[in-house]
Amino acid sequence: MGLPSDPELLRFIAREEALAQTLRAFPGLTGAQLRDVLERAAAALAASPPRESLQARVREKRDAPAQPPAQLSLDVPAKRAETGAVPTRVRVYSDGAARGNPGPAGAGAVITDPEGKVLARLGKFLGAQTNNHAEYMGLIIGLERARELGVAQVDVFADSELMIRQLSGRYQVKSPTLKPLYDRARMLLGGFSRHTLTHVLRAQNAAADEMSNRAIDERM
Numbered sequence: 001m002g003l004p005s006d007p008e009l010l011r012f013i014a015r016e017e018a019l020a021q022t023l024r025a026f027p028g029l030t031g032a033q034l035r036d037v038l039e040r041a042a043a044a045l046a047a048s049p050p051r052e053s054l055q056a057r058v059r060e061k062r063d064a065p066a067q068p069p070a071q072l073s074l075d076v077p078a079k080r081a082e083t084g085a086v087p088t089r090v091r092v093y094s095d096g097a098a099r100g101n102p103g104p105a106g107a108g109a110v111i112t113d114p115e116g117k118v119l120a121r122l123g124k125f126l127g128a129q130t131n132n133h134a135e136y137m138g139l140i141i142g143l144e145r146a147r148e149l150g151v152a153q154v155d156v157f158a159d160s161e162l163m164i165r166q167l168s169g170r171y172q173v174k175s176p177t178l179k180p181l182y183d184r185a186r187m188l189l190g191g192f193s194r195h196t197l198t199h200v201l202r203a204q205n206a207a208a209d210e211m212s213n214r215a216i217d218e219r220m
Contacts, residue, residue, distance in 0.1 A: 007042040014038035087113045089153035089194075092142040095208035096134025096160070097216060105129035108211030109142030111149070120145050121207070123215030135160040136181035138212055143188035153194040157205065164199040 004012065014035040091112045098105035105126040111119045122141050126134055139158060146154050158164055165171040166182060167189070173182045189195045202209065214220070 005046075007046040010038050010042035014042070086119070086149045086151060088151055089114060089155070090119060090146055090149070090151045091116075091155045091157060092139070092146055093205055093208040094135070094138035094142045094156065094158045095205050095212045096131060096136070096138040097209065097212040098129055098131045098134050099216065100128075102128045102130045102133075104216050105131075105134040106212040106215030107134050107137035107141055108208045108213070108215060109138050109145070110207040110211060111142060111146055118207075119149065121211055123211040123218075123220055125215045125219050130177075132160070132162060132175070132178055133181065134212065135163045136178060136185060138208060139163065139185050140181065140188065142208075143185065147188065147191055152192060154189070154192050155196045155198065156189075157198050157200045159200055159202045159205045159209075161199050164197050168197050 091114065092109060093112070094107075094109045096105065096107050105128065107122075107124045107126055109120075109122045111122075113119060122145055124137065124141055126137055129137075135158065139156065142156075143154065156164075156167075162171065166173050166178075167185060173179050
């Protein structure tokens with residue numbers, strides 16, 4: 001059996017797929033309404049002028065040179081200043097979320113300049129992990145991006161008191177599963193000429209919390 005046409009594919013999705021994630025994202029939308037949208041799109045495609053077939057697009061992608069795999073992270077960079085310059089010092093807000101402990105987990109980070117202008121928003125789906133694992137991964141992806149930006153100094157803000165105290169040397173890292181993440185975070189921090197570590201309340205870390213939960217919801 002050959003590959004379906006675009007209208008056939010849309011109609012199959014409308015008939016067979018639950019589309020649960022789309023319905024969760026739009027609470028006022030019903031399954032019937034969503035199927036109707038897909039049916040209308042299929043009808044419009046069927047009535048439109050002929051376009052390159054799905055088979056041709058698959059062959060083109062198959063025969064194209066291999067590309068390196070994309071990083072499994074959500075990165076939504078904000079516009080830089082008109083000069084294009086990156087500040088020498090940034091703030092890294094990091095967070096992690098796990099729905100269950102362990103359970104589906106995501107890491108999130110937001111990087112801003114000292115005035116609060118957002119330079120990057122980051123998220124990464126982690127699979128089934130613990131809260132503490134997710135907290136460390138949120139910091140790690142934030143520090144890695146700060147290093148890529150070429151900044152010299154970082155001020156870290158996180159609502160995980162455990163992580164901040166461990167990285168500050170006030171608490172020991174007793175968990176064998178957290179130790180490699182701790183070592184990675186310490187190595188990244190050591191790559192900056194100066195860094196600070198500050199524990200903040202969850203309400204002050206809402207942007208990073210949003211990214212960690214988006215990473216779970218969108219499986220990025």
